[in-house]
Amino acid sequence: MRLQARKYLTLIIGLLASPALWAEWAVNMPKGVTDLSHSIYNLHMTIFWITVVIGIVVFGVMFWSVIFHRKSRGAKASEFHESTLVEIIWTTIPFVILIGMAIPATKTLIEVYDADNADIDIKITGHQWKWQYEYLGEDVSFFSNLSTPREQFTNQRPKNPNYLLEVDEPMVVPIGKKIRFLVTGADVIHSWWVPELAVKKDAIPGFINESWAKINQPGVYRGQCAELCGKNHGFMPIVVDARPMDEYLAWLDEKREEVEKVRELTQKDWTMDELMERGEQVYNKVCSACHQVNGQGLPPMFPALKGAPVAVKRDQIGRHIEILLYGIKGSAMQSFKEQLNEVDMAAVITYERNAWGNNTGEVITPKDILDYKNNDAYTGQYTQAEEGEQ
Amino acid sequence: MSDHAIDHEHHGPAKGLMRWVLTTNHKDIGSMYMWFSFAMFLLGGSMAMVIRAELFQPGLQIVKPEFFNQMTTMHGLIMVFGAVMPAFVGLANWMIPMMIGAPDMALPRMNNWSFWILPFAFTLLISTLFMEGGGPNFGWTFYAPLSTDYAPPSTTFFVLSIHMMGVSSIMGAINVIATILNLRAPGMTLMKMPLFVWTWLITAYLLIAVMPVLAGAVTMVLMDIHFGTSFFNAGGGGDPVLFQHVFWFFGHPEVYIMILPAFGIISAIIPTFSRKPLFGYTSMVYAVASIAFLSFIVWAHHMFTVGIPLVGEVFFMYATMLIAVPTGVKVFNWVATMFKGSLTFETPMLFSIAFVVLFTIGGFSGLMLSIAPADFQYHDTYFVVAHFHYVLVPGAIFAIFAGVYYWLPKWTGHMYDTALSKVHFWMSFIGMNLTFFPMHFVGLAGMPRRIPDYNLQFADFNMVASIGGFMFGATQLLFLFIVIKCVKGGPKAEASPWEGAHGLEWVVPSPAPYHTFTTPPEVK
Ligand SMILES: [Cu+2]
Numbered sequence: 001m002r003l004q005a006r007k008y009l010t011l012i013i014g015l016l017a018s019p020a021l022w023a024e025w026a027v028n029m030p031k032g033v034t035d036l037s038h039s040i041y042n043l044h045m046t047i048f049w050i051t052v053v054i055g056i057v058v059f060g061v062m063f064w065s066v067i068f069h070r071k072s073r074g075a076k077a078s079e080f081h082e083s084t085l086v087e088i089i090w091t092t093i094p095f096v097i098l099i100g101m102a103i104p105a106t107k108t109l110i111e112v113y114d115a116d117n118a119d120i121d122i123k124i125t126g127h128q129w130k131w132q133y134e135y136l137g138e139d140v141s142f143f144s145n146l147s148t149p150r151e152q153f154t155n156q157r158p159k160n161p162n163y164l165l166e167v168d169e170p171m172v173v174p175i176g177k178k179i180r181f182l183v184t185g186a187d188v189i190h191s192w193w194v195p196e197l198a199v200k201k202d203a204i205p206g207f208i209n210e211s212w213a214k215i216n217q218p219g220v221y222r223g224q225c226a227e228l229c230g231k232n233h234g235f236m237p238i239v240v241d242a243r244p245m246d247e248y249l250a251w252l253d254e255k256r257e258e259v260e261k262v263r264e265l266t267q268k269d270w271t272m273d274e275l276m277e278r279g280e281q282v283y284n285k286v287c288s289a290c291h292q293v294n295g296q297g298l299p300p301m302f303p304a305l306k307g308a309p310v311a312v313k314r315d316q317i318g319r320h321i322e323i324l325l326y327g328i329k330g331s332a333m334q335s336f337k338e339q340l341n342e343v344d345m346a347a348v349i350t351y352e353r354n355a356w357g358n359n360t361g362e363v364i365t366p367k368d369i370l371d372y373k374n375n376d377a378y379t380g381q382y383t384q385a386e387e388g389e390q
Numbered sequence: 391m392s393d394h395a396i397d398h399e400h401h402g403p404a405k406g407l408m409r410w411v412l413t414t415n416h417k418d419i420g421s422m423y424m425w426f427s428f429a430m431f432l433l434g435g436s437m438a439m440v441i442r443a444e445l446f447q448p449g450l451q452i453v454k455p456e457f458f459n460q461m462t463t464m465h466g467l468i469m470v471f472g473a474v475m476p477a478f479v480g481l482a483n484w485m486i487p488m489m490i491g492a493p494d495m496a497l498p499r500m501n502n503w504s505f506w507i508l509p510f511a512f513t514l515l516i517s518t519l520f521m522e523g524g525g526p527n528f529g530w531t532f533y534a535p536l537s538t539d540y541a542p543p544s545t546t547f548f549v550l551s552i553h554m555m556g557v558s559s560i561m562g563a564i565n566v567i568a569t570i571l572n573l574r575a576p577g578m579t580l581m582k583m584p585l586f587v588w589t590w591l592i593t594a595y596l597l598i599a600v601m602p603v604l605a606g607a608v609t610m611v612l613m614d615i616h617f618g619t620s621f622f623n624a625g626g627g628g629d630p631v632l633f634q635h636v637f638w639f640f641g642h643p644e645v646y647i648m649i650l651p652a653f654g655i656i657s658a659i660i661p662t663f664s665r666k667p668l669f670g671y672t673s674m675v676y677a678v679a680s681i682a683f684l685s686f687i688v689w690a691h692h693m694f695t696v697g698i699p700l701v702g703e704v705f706f707m708y709a710t711m712l713i714a715v716p717t718g719v720k721v722f723n724w725v726a727t728m729f730k731g732s733l734t735f736e737t738p739m740l741f742s743i744a745f746v747v748l749f750t751i752g753g754f755s756g757l758m759l760s761i762a763p764a765d766f767q768y769h770d771t772y773f774v775v776a777h778f779h780y781v782l783v784p785g786a787i788f789a790i791f792a793g794v795y796y797w798l799p800k801w802t803g804h805m806y807d808t809a810l811s812k813v814h815f816w817m818s819f820i821g822m823n824l825t826f827f828p829m830h831f832v833g834l835a836g837m838p839r840r841i842p843d844y845n846l847q848f849a850d851f852n853m854v855a856s857i858g859g860f861m862f863g864a865t866q867l868l869f870l871f872i873v874i875k876c877v878k879g880g881p882k883a884e885a886s887p888w889e890g891a892h893g894l895e896w897v898v899p900s901p902a903p904y905h906t907f908t909t910p911p912e913v914k
Binding site for chain 2: 161191
């Protein structure tokens with residue numbers, strides 16, 4: 001019995017002492033990859049050690065009394081109960097220690113607040129439940145959604161190492177440049193937090209908050225929304241992909257080209273097949289989580305689109321576009337105006353109106369969506385697909 | 391009927407249910423507050439069990455995220471307003487009149503009323519869980535606009551129940567102040583009052599100052615939802631951050647409301663079991679008063695990341711750090727009281743020693759949180775969850791346990807099962823540390839609070855925390871058993887069952903008669 005116990009004890013102590021184990025059980029704040037994150041880490045550790053020392057002294061005296069001044073050892077109580085001098089001493093000493101902490105803290109704080117002279121400005125908007133990144137002056141803007149497949153959080157498939165910390169499109173930034181983040185919220189308050197950058201800033205509707213980072217090392221840095229923002233608060237991660245300047249510029253060009261392509265695509269004449277193909281992709285990526293791949297939804301929470309009047313009645317095309325552009329207020333059906341460009345929007349509407357037996361044969365083109373945006377009404381020139389094209 | 395006889399006998403308690411409905415006796419009302427608080431403690435605790443069960447492993451397995459949010463919200467609201475605050479009011483009702491030599495509370499009819507509002511307020515609050523759209527799901531801090539434009543319909547009932555709790559607290563506070571200022575026995579000068587009385591006096595002023603602010607916050611929420619105002623709606627010219635200022639102007643003093651009476655209890659127990667007078671009585675009083683004062687000028691340390699200007703940030707950082715000074719004085723005084731005493735370790739003392747150690751650890755993490763730049767990393771993570779549970783569980787709740795174990799013989803006339811009570815202590819102590827210590831680590835490593843699911847790197851510590859949580863939760867049923875057993879019977883307790891105890895409450899017999907100090911004692 002005893003031997004067994006000793007064996008387990010050595011095992012446990014051995015495990016506790018092994019750095020490999022602690023590496024897996026992350027126990028401390030990351031040092032991070034910016035000068036500021038290093039200062040903050042140092043502040044954190046300094047204060048931690050100060051409290052450890054105070055703790056050792058205070059608890060030391062306490063346990064000294066617990067061990068040596070116990071009645072069972074025959075300790076007699078003394079009667080002292082007042083000493084102005086002692087009181088003054090132990091009011092002053094903490095005060096001095098606090099001043100010692102306040103000085104470096106204030107210095108770091110001033111640096112954190114100095115967001116001037118940035119090289120790059122990125123506007124970050126928190127939405128329920130995704131992030132939007134706009135590269136100001138670069139004509140690049142996109143949404144960043146959680147990309148962990150549903151089956152992983154419902155435990156139907158094994159979880160990958162970046163479980164819940166992965167997105168479809170990360171924020172790409174260059175290293176060695178001062179990047180200013182302009183943070184705001186579209187609906188409720190969110191908070192943009194990346195521990196490795198030591199940046200946490202609340203995304204508040206109606207306000208624009210500033211923060212900044214100058215990243216020293218290329219790499220992928222992950223974070224999460226830090227302010228309770230509703231049902232999917234735990235499911236709107238942040239991924240920052242820091243790259244050398246030239247790679248960043250290449251990425252930016254690529255993004256701009258995409259935008260240009262979309263612009264061209266909007267003007268292009270679309271065929272039914274093209275729209276259906278694109279629409280299916282958009283639908284499966286963006287809508288199927290609620291309305292399901294087969295269009296049957298999950299009533300009563302998420303209505304079916306298969307056979308739904310808005311999706312099959314000709315006089316409701318306008319309403320259909322409106323729902324996608326502006327959402328249904330007070331429901332989970334949000335506005336997709338920012339997230340889907342005209343092409344994707346037209347494609348997904350066409351798809352809804354022709355998939356799963358909704359055979360309306362109607363084609364909604366990107367131009368129709370543009371028209372709707374400009375006139376706030378569907379002008380009725382839907383294109384009937386030509387015979388045989390289906 | 392022998393009513394007549396009872397009447398003659400200096401009216402004892404009435405019989406049956408009506409005794410409790412109509413009572414104006416501070417001891418009856420105190421007991422009702424304690425039982426109510428314990429019921430809420432179990433209810434709020436079972437919600438914590440749901441949270442810990444969901445977080446036992448990564449993945450979504452037991453509850454949906456919507457319901458998870460309702461659980462975190464309700465757990466917070468019930469523990470703060472239903473468990474901790476009423477427990478202290480119950481202790482105040484029982485002990486303050488006996489400690490200052492008063493026959494009862496100054497306003498007994500109002501006392502009855504302020505208790506009886508609570509069961510209705512909480513029934514209303516809990517009923518929201520069964521309403522369409524579910525109960526409050528925006529956190530106990532109910533930040534707008536999540537609690538206004540994006541809130542479930544039941545929010546209206548939530549607002550009403552908060553109003554009721556506020557009314558109850560304010561009436562309770564007025565009663566405490568009126569009692570302490572008017573009903574002290576001759577010779578009981580302010581600076582002779584036991585610290586529990588002092589801390590409650592200051593707490594009562596805090597309550598009167600901030601409960602109306604909370605009422606203002608919920609009223610604005612109500613107006614934004616129903617009456618077309620835009621206090622917190624940026625789209626209508628309002629300001630979502632205003633909500634946070636108003637809420638925390640209430641919220642920060644609120645956390646001291648939950649800890650100052652605890653200081654009072656600990657300051658009664660440590661001298662008793664050290665057999666030595668409290669060290670630095672006067673400085674203790676001043677320390678409590680300074681903490682109360684500072685609590686009004688630190689609220690924005692909960693809001694370091696909302697983007698307040700640099701000067702504001704610096705001001706709130708310094709003010710917050712300052713709180714460490716009077717809090718430190720208190721801890722040093724307790725330790726100095728134990729130093730060179732003649733210590734024994736009965737259950738109230740065990741809880742008190744654990745209080746001093748663990749509350750101090752919570753204070754240390756509080757000091758770390760006060761450093762604004764570091765708070766950017768800590769804010770809204772499990773590090774904060776660890777911090778406030780360290781000051782509330784081994785802080786407020788251990789102090790309540792300590793107080794109950796200290797005064798239970800006085801209330802019931804029986805000694806409780808000391809062996810079992812020590813089991814209760816050790817299980818609570820171990821369970822509590824297993825639950826909350828690992829939260830420091832996952833918080834620092836990057837786990838935000840209020841999430842129903844998490845990345846795999848947080849899995850091990852979360853499992854440990856859940857196991858500790860279940861252990862702590864289950865142990866509290868043992869406490870219920872100990873108390874019931876003690877109420878029913880047990881070895882007879884003397885008037886003063888503790889060797890080193892001083893104070894007026896120990897001169898009356900145990901159990902304390904229905905009416906005490908009908909003629910005031912003389913205090914030298
Ligand atoms: Cu969010």
